[in-house]
Amino acid sequence: MEIIKPAVQFLAVMLLSPLLLGVINRVKAFFAGRRGQPLMQLYFELFKLFQKTPVYSRTTTWVFRAGPVIGVSAMVTALAILPFAGRPSFLAFDGDFIFLIYLLGLARFATVLAALDTGSAFEGMGASREMQFAVFSEPAFFLGLAALARATGQSSLAGMFGVLTGDLWRTAAPVLALLTASFFIVLLAENSRVPADDPNTHLELTMIHEVMVLDHSGPELAYILYGAALKLWFFGSLIACMVLPRHSGSWASDSGLFLLAMFVVAAAVGVTESVLARLRLTKVPYMLITAFAFSALALIFQVGR
Amino acid sequence: MALVLLSFVILLLSALLALCLNRNTHRAQDAGAYGAVSASIAGLIPAVKVLLSGTSETLSLPWPVPLGSFSLTLDPLSAFFLIPVFVLTGLSAVYGVDYLKGYSGRKPLGLAWASFNVLTAAMMLVFTAANAVLFMLGWELMAAASFLLVLFEHEKPQSRRAAFIYLAAGGTGALMLLAVFALLGANSSALDFSSFAAPTRAAASAVFLLALCGFGLKAGFIPLHVWLPEAHPAAPSHVSAVMSGVMIKTGIYGLIRILGYLRPWEAWWGWTLLVLGAVSCLVGVLFALAQHDLKRVLAYSSIENIGIILLALGLGIIGVTHSAYPLAALAFAGALLHVFNHSLFKGLLFMGAGAVLHGAGTAEFEALGGLSKRMPRTALLFLAGAAAACALPPFNGFAGEFLIYLGAFRGLNSSAPVALAGVLAGLSLASAGAVAAAAFTRAGGCTFLGEPRTPRAAGAHEAGGLMLFSMYALASLCLAAGLLSPLLLVPLSRAVGAGFGGIYGAGSGQEAAAPLIYISAGALLLLAMVALAFAKRRSLFPVARAASEVPTWDCGYAAPTPRMQYGASSFAQPLTDFFQPVLRKIGQYPVLSEYFPGKASFSAEAQAVFYNSFYTPAASRIRDLAYRFSWLQHGRLQIYIMYIVVSLMGLLLWKL
Numbered sequence: 004m005e006i007i008k009p010a011v012q013f014l015a016v017m018l019l020s021p022l023l024l025g026v027i028n029r030v031k032a033f034f035a036g037r038r039g040q041p042l043m044q045l046y047f048e049l050f051k052l053f054q055k056t057p058v059y060s061r062t063t064t065w066v067f068r069a070g071p072v073i074g075v076s077a078m079v080t081a082l083a084i085l086p087f088a089g090r091p092s093f094l095a096f097d098g099d100f101i102f103l104i105y106l107l108g109l110a111r112f113a114t115v116l117a118a119l120d121t122g123s124a125f126e127g128m129g130a131s132r133e134m135q136f137a138v139f140s141e142p143a144f145f146l147g148l149a150a151l152a153r154a155t156g157q158s159s160l161a162g163m164f165g166v167l168t169g170d171l172w173r174t175a176a177p178v179l180a181l182l183t184a185s186f187f188i189v190l191l192a193e194n195s196r197v198p199a200d201d202p203n204t205h206l207e208l209t210m211i212h213e214v215m216v217l218d219h220s221g222p223e224l225a226y227i228l229y230g231a232a233l234k235l236w237f238f239g240s241l242i243a244c245m246v247l248p249r250h251s252g253s254w255a256s257d258s259g260l261f262l263l264a265m266f267v268v269a270a271a272v273g274v275t276e277s278v279l280a281r282l283r284l285t286k287v288p289y290m291l292i293t294a295f296a297f298s299a300l301a302l303i304f305q306v307g308r
Numbered sequence: 309m310a311l312v313l314l315s316f317v318i319l320l321l322s323a324l325l326a327l328c329l330n331r332n333t334h335r336a337q338d339a340g341a342y343g344a345v346s347a348s349i350a351g352l353i354p355a356v357k358v359l360l361s362g363t364s365e366t367l368s369l370p371w372p373v374p375l376g377s378f379s380l381t382l383d384p385l386s387a388f389f390l391i392p393v394f395v396l397t398g399l400s401a402v403y404g405v406d407y408l409k410g411y412s413g414r415k416p417l418g419l420a421w422a423s424f425n426v427l428t429a430a431m432m433l434v435f436t437a438a439n440a441v442l443f444m445l446g447w448e449l450m451a452a453a454s455f456l457l458v459l460f461e462h463e464k465p466q467s468r469r470a471a472f473i474y475l476a477a478g479g480t481g482a483l484m485l486l487a488v489f490a491l492l493g494a495n496s497s498a499l500d501f502s503s504f505a506a507p508t509r510a511a512a513s514a515v516f517l518l519a520l521c522g523f524g525l526k527a528g529f530i531p532l533h534v535w536l537p538e539a540h541p542a543a544p545s546h547v548s549a550v551m552s553g554v555m556i557k558t559g560i561y562g563l564i565r566i567l568g569y570l571r572p573w574e575a576w577w578g579w580t581l582l583v584l585g586a587v588s589c590l591v592g593v594l595f596a597l598a599q600h601d602l603k604r605v606l607a608y609s610s611i612e613n614i615g616i617i618l619l620a621l622g623l624g625i626i627g628v629t630h631s632a633y634p635l636a637a638l639a640f641a642g643a644l645l646h647v648f649n650h651s652l653f654k655g656l657l658f659m660g661a662g663a664v665l666h667g668a669g670t671a672e673f674e675a676l677g678g679l680s681k682r683m684p685r686t687a688l689l690f691l692a693g694a695a696a697a698c699a700l701p702p703f704n705g706f707a708g709e710f711l712i713y714l715g716a717f718r719g720l721n722s723s724a725p726v727a728l729a730g731v732l733a734g735l736s737l738a739s740a741g742a743v744a745a746a747a748f749t750r751a752g753g754c755t756f757l758g759e760p761r762t763p764r765a766a767g768a769h770e771a772g773g774l775m776l777f778s779m780y781a782l783a784s785l786c787l788a789a790g791l792l793s794p795l796l797l798v799p800l801s802r803a804v805g806a807g808f809g810g811i812y813g814a815g816s817g818q819e820a821a822a823p824l825i826y827i828s829a830g831a832l833l834l835l836a837m838v839a840l841a842f843a844k845r846r847s848l849f850p851v852a853r854a855a856s857e858v859p860t861w862d863c864g865y866a867a868p869t870p871r872m873q874y875g876a877s878s879f880a881q882p883l884t885d886f887f888q889p890v891l892r893k894i895g896q897y898p899v900l901s902e903y904f905p906g907k908a909s910f911s912a913e914a915q916a917v918f919y920n921s922f923y924t925p926a927a928s929r930i931r932d933l934a935y936r937f938s939w940l941q942h943g944r945l946q947i948y949i950m951y952i953v954v955s956l957m958g959l960l961l962w963k964l
Contacts, residue, residue, distance in 0.1 A: 059856070072838060079837050084830065096822065098717060108745055111745065116691065120753075123861070134879075135882040145738035149720060149731055
C-alpha cells in the first residue's frame with residue numbers, strides 16, 4: 004500500500020506544477036489591471052512545443068542537446084525524493100536534502116554548459132550570472148536547512164517537516180519565521196523571479212535565466228519550461244510545509260490543504276513580483292546575502308534556545 | 309607481501325632499463341610503461357586482499373642502517389591509499405606512451421620513465437614503510453623523482469622556477485619530518501613505528517604542529533600550497549595526474565599515521581585542521597576560478613580537495629574529543645572516501661587537460677574553444693570528470709562529501725562546539741561546491757564549447773587511442789564508484805579502523821551503510837530519468853520534420869564571430885570582482901580618450917597572493933640573515949673538512 008500514496012503524490016506534482024506559473028501570471032495580471040493568460044497557458048505551450056521541430060545552431064554539439072534532458076531529469080528525480088505535505092515520497096533518507104541540493108546543482112551545471120555551447124555572448128553572460136547567484140544562494144539555502152535540522156532534531160526532509168507542528172511554531176516562532184523568509188528569497192532568486200530576474204524579458208541585458216535558453220527550441224524548450232515549473236514546485240513546497248504545520252493524520256485532508264497552500268505561495272510570489280521592482284544586477288548578491296543572514300540568525304537563535 | 313616486493317623490484321628494474329635505453333626512445337617508453345603497468349597489477353592484488361580480509365601483512369629484510377630496518381607493513385590503511393596509486397600510475401603509464409610520443413627525439417624519455425617508475429616505487433615505500441628511516445628514504449626519493457619530472461621541460465623558465473620552489477618546499481618539509489620522528493622515537497633504540505611511544509602532552513602538541521607543517525608542505529593546503537600550482541602544471545600531464553591524484557595524499561597519510569601515535573587528541577588540533585581545511589577549500593577554489601590555464605585550474609582544485617579532506621579530519625577529531633562518535637566515524641570515512649574519489653576524477657581531469665595540450669598545443673582558455681567538435685571523446689570524458697569534481701551525482705565525487713555533510717549534521721544536534729564545527733564544515737563544503745561548479749563550467753565551457761578562439765584551437769585533433777583508453781577507464785571508474793558506493797563500504801570501514809581506531813571503523817560501517825545505499829538508489833533513479841527523458845524527447849508527441857541547423861541566434865545579429873563569445877575572464881568576472889579582497893587581481897584597462905578609439909587591450913590576472921606577500925619577503929629576510937654568515941663559506945674543501953672534524957670533536961666531548 005505504501006507505494007500507492009507516493010505514486011499518487013508524485014503524479015499530482017508532475018501534473019500540477021505548471022499550474023503554479025499560471026497562478027502567478029494571473030495574480031500579476033490582476034495587479035496590472037489586465038485579464039491575463041489562461042491559467043492553463045503553460046500546458047498549452049508545452050503541448051505546442053513538444054510537437055515542434057527543434058532548430059539547432061551549427062556551433063552546438065551534444066552538450067547543447069543534453070542540457071535540457073539532464074536538467075529536467077534532475078528535477079524529476081528531486082521531486083521523487085521531496086516530501087509531499089510533510090510525508091515521505093519514494094525515497095526519504097538521512098541527509099536527503101543534501102542530495103537534493105546537489106541535484107539542483109547538476110541541473111544548473113547542465114544548463115550552463117548547454118548555454119556556453121552556443122558560443123553566444125548573450126548566453127555566456129546569462130551563464131556567468133547564474134553561476135554567480137548560485138554561489139550566494141546555495142550557502143543561504145544550506146544554512147537554512149541546517150537551522151531547520153537543528154530546530155527539529157531531524158536529518159531528513161520528511162522527518163523535519165513531519166515534526167514541524169504548531170507546537171514548534173509556538174516555541175520557536177522567530178527561528179521558523181526567519182527561515183521562511185530566507186527560503187522565500189532563495190525561491191525568488193532560484194526561479195528567476197522579480198526582483199532577482201525577470202521571467203518575461205528576452206532582450207534585456209539584466210536577465211539571467213531566460214537568456215541562457217535563447218537557442219533552445221521545440222521539445223527541448225518544453226523540457227526547460229517544464230523543469231522550471233518543477234523547480235518552482237520544489238521551493239514552493241518547502242515554504243508551504245514551513246507555514247502549514249498542521250497534520251490532521253488524514254492523508255486526503257492534509258494533501259488537499261497542502262495543495263491549497265502551494266497555490267497561496269504561488270499567489271504570494273505573484274504579489275511580490277507585482278509590488279517590487281527588479282533590483283539592479285549588482286544588488287542581487289546583497290539580497291541573497293540577506294537570505295544568508297536570515298538563515299544564520301535563525302541558526303544562532305536556535306543554538307541559543 | 310611477496311607480490312608487493314615483486315612490484316617494487318619490477319619498478320626499479322624497469323626504471324634502470326629505461327635509463328639504459330635512454331637513446332632508443334621507443335624501447336625506453338616500452339620498458340617504462342610495461343614495467344609500471346605490470347608492477348601496478350602485481351601490487352593491486354595484495355592491496356585488495358588486505359582490504360577484503362582485513363588482516364595486515366608484514367615483511368622484514370636485513371638492512372644495515374643505523375636506527376633503520378627494512379620492515380614493511382601493509383595494513384588496511386596503507387592498502388586503501390595504495391590502490392589509487394596502482395590504478396592511477398598504471399593508467400597514467402598507458403596514457404604517457406601516447407602523450408610522450410611527440411617529445412621523442414627532443415627529450416630523454418628514458419630519464420622521464422625512470423623517474424616515473426621510481427616515483428611510483430617511492431610512493432609504495434612511503435605507504436608501506438614501518439620504520440622512520442625507511443619512510444624518509446621513500447619520502448626523499450619521491451621528492452627527487454618528482455623534481456626531475458617537473459623539470460621535464462627545463463628549457464622553459466617557468467618550469468625551472470616551479471622545480472626550484474618545489475625543491476625548497478620539499479626540503480623544508482623533510483626537515484620538519486626529521487624533527488617529528490626524532491621526537492617520537494626519542495625513547496626507543498630503533499625508529500620502528502611500532503616502538504613509538506606516546507609523548508608527553510606538550511611534546512605531543514609540538515609533534516602535531518611539526519607533522520602538520522611537514523606533511524602539509526606535501527599535501528599542499530593553504531598557506532603551504534605555493535609550490536603546488538607551479539609544479540603540477542609544469543610536469544607532463546600524466547605525471548600531473550599522478551602528482552595531484554595520489555602523491556599529495558602522502559601528506560594526508562603521514563598525518564593520519566602520526567596522529568595515531570599522539571593519542572589522546574586535543575580539541576584544538578581538530579579546530580586547527582578544520583579551519584585550515586575550510587580556508588583551503590574556499591580560497592583554493594576561488595583561485596581556481598581566477599586562473600587562465602586549464603592545468604592551473606586543476607592544480608588549485610587539488611588544493612580545494614585537500615582542504616575538504618583536511619576539514620573532514622578536523623571535524624572527526626573534534627567529534628572524538630567531544631565523544632560524538634557517529635560524527636567522528638562519518639567524518640573519517642568521508643575523508644578517506646574523498647581521498648579515493650579525488651584520485652580518480654583528478655587523474656581523469658589532468659589527462660583530459662593533457663589531451664587538450666596535446667591536441668591543440670595550448671591549455672590557455674583565451675586561445676581555446678570549440679574543441680568538443682574536434683575532440684568529442686575527450687570533451688565527454690573531461691565534462692564527466694568536471695561533474696565528478698563538482699560532487700554532482702551520479703559521479704563519485706558526491707559520495708565522500710555526502711558522508712562529511714552527514715557527519716556535520718549528526719553534530720548539529722549535540723553540544724554547541726560540535727554543532728559549530730558541523731555548521732562550519734557543512735557551510736564551507738556548500739560554498740566551495742557552488743564556486744567549484746562555476747570554476748568547472750568555466751573551464752569546460754571555455755575549452756570545449758562554443759567556437760574556437762584561435763586557428764590553433766580550430767585545428768585541434770583528438771587524443772590517441774592509449775590516451776583515450778586511460779581516460780575511458782578512469783571515467784568508468786568515476787561513474788561506477790558513484791553508483792556502487794555501498795560496495796566500497798567494507799574496505800572503507802577497514803581502512804578507517806586501521807587509521808583511527810576500531811570503533812570508528814565499525815561505526816563508519818554502521819552509520820554510512822544506509823545513506824550510501826540511498827544515494828546509490830537516487831543516482832540510479834537519476835540515470836533512469838535521463839534515459840527516459842532522452843528517449844521520449846522526440847516521441848512524446850509526433851514530430852513531423854527533422855531538426856534543422858542554423859547559425860546561433862544572437863538576438864538578431866547575423867554575423868557573430870568567435871571573438872564575441874563570452875571569454876573565461878568575463879565569465880568569472882562577477883565573482884572574481886566580488887572576491888577581489890582575497891584574489892587581488894591586477895588588471896590593465898583601456899583608457900578611451902577619443903571619439904573613435906583605436907586598438908585597445910585588456911588584461912586581468914589573479915596574483916599569487918601568498919607567494920608575493922608572504923613567502924617572497926620571508927625568503928629575502930632569510931637570505932639577508934644567511935649573508936651575515938657568508939664568512940663561513942670559502943669554497944675550500946680543507947676548511948669544510950675542518951668544520952666536520954671540529955663538530956665531531958665537539959660531539960665527542962659533549963658525550964664524554
